[in-house]
Amino acid sequence: MDKSLLNNNEYSWCFACGKDNPSGLHMRFEIDDDKCTAYFTPRREHQSYPGRMHGGLVAVLLDEVTGNYLFAKEGKPSYTAKIEIRYRQPLAIGEEVVCTGRELKRKGRMVEMQGTICKKDGTLLAECLSKMMIVDETPQPSRKLAAGEGEEE
Numbered sequence: 001m002d003k004s005l006l007n008n009n010e011y012s013w014c015f016a017c018g019k020d021n022p023s024g025l026h027m028r029f030e031i032d033d034d035k036c037t038a039y040f041t042p043r044r045e046h047q048s049y050p051g052r053m054h055g056g057l058v059a060v061l062l063d064e065v066t067g068n069y070l071f072a073k074e075g076k077p078s079y080t081a082k083i084e085i086r087y088r089q090p091l092a093i094g095e096e097v098v099c100t101g102r103e104l105k106r107k108g109r110m111v112e113m114q115g116t117i118c119k120k121d122g123t124l125l126a127e128c129l130s131k132m133m134i135v136d137e138t139p140q141p142s143r144k145l146a147a148g149e150g151e152e153e
């Protein structure tokens with residue numbers, strides 16, 4: 001994929017992977033022929049109940065690692081149309097996990113993806129099945145926000 005797609009445009013503000021988003025997770029990826037891998041260590045600001053990562057943010061990890069596989073392969077965004085998650089065990093704050101996204105099958109622009117999050121010893125913590133729609137969209141240059149847009153009330 002053309003790496004310039006990820007720089008100097010709005011993609012750099014993605015909550016999960018954007019380098020310019022100060023509140024983001026700053027995930028980084030390795031892309032192979034058949035999978036995308038990300039390593040992530042939940043921090044205290046990602047906590048829900050004591051010591052465990054918030055489930056909504058676990059969903060972000062799964063959504064992102066599957067979406068990034070398609071983005072890298074296709075050079076186009078894919079929008080999540082559906083995602084089903086099985087939370088098997090908590091993700092512990094401070095313990096690195098391995099997130100993996102794989103394509104299962106596709107029909108037209110709709111792609112079925114599988115995502116997993118495991119401990120480094122291979123223990124499965126969470127998994128998802130999702131449907132993502134590949135869209136034709138050209139990256140737009142980073143925009144200057146209008147007055148008040150994106151600010152707290």
Ligand SMILES: CCCCCCCC(=O)SCCNC(=O)CCNC(=O)[C@H](O)C(C)(C)COP(=O)(O)OP(=O)(O)OC[C@H]1O[C@@H](n2cnc3c(N)ncnc32)[C@H](O)[C@@H]1OP(=O)(O)O
Binds near residue numbers: 110
């Ligand atoms: C590098 C960055 C990685 C980022 C990863 C993170 C990804 C994200 O967070 S994306 C943001 C969250 N998701 C969104 O905002 C998506 C919002 N939804 C949409 O934009 C649209 O509904 C979208 C694009 C999914 C589909 O819209 P559209 O192109 O109009 O398709 P639509 O006409 O509704 O459906 C087309 C076909 O797909 C099927 N389809 C659509 N949605 C679904 C679904 N949820 N489940 C099953 N099938 C579906 C329809 O049945 C239809 O099939 P057919 O024509 O054979 O009947």
